[in-house]
Amino acid sequence: MNKVTLYVPGICCMNVNHSIEQEIKAMNGIISYKGTLPKGKIVIEYTHSLISSKEITHIIEERGFSIVKKVQREKMVDIYN
Template sequence: MEQVTIKVEGISCMHCVNSIEGALKEQNIEGRVDLKAGTVSVNYDASKFNLDQIKEIIEEQGYHVI
């Protein structure tokens, strides 16, 4: 398992948290949003996903990965 923390712009409420965490969970990726820090900590299987794919999942929810 790989672990990475991604800085994301536009996270402002619990709806944002649920949107991102839910989208990751649909792909069997463990993600935890830190609302105050504006980050997403992700644990993922590098044999199934790469970092660009993780970022794309987040951006598809309407947020900007920095």
């Protein structure tokens, strides 16, 4: 499982955030979405084998928003426990 944190300052209201959330959650491989206003911080957990962070950011940018910062992390999962 991977996690990407995006900073999108143009997301200024709950309606816009909710609209983006619905579109992102509809994509195969998305585990969770959390948007925080007014900073425009979005944290998305996803399965890398099903979707890439590039595909996720493309959806947001396609809607006319600029991502000013992207922080990506991978969670390690112990498959033996």
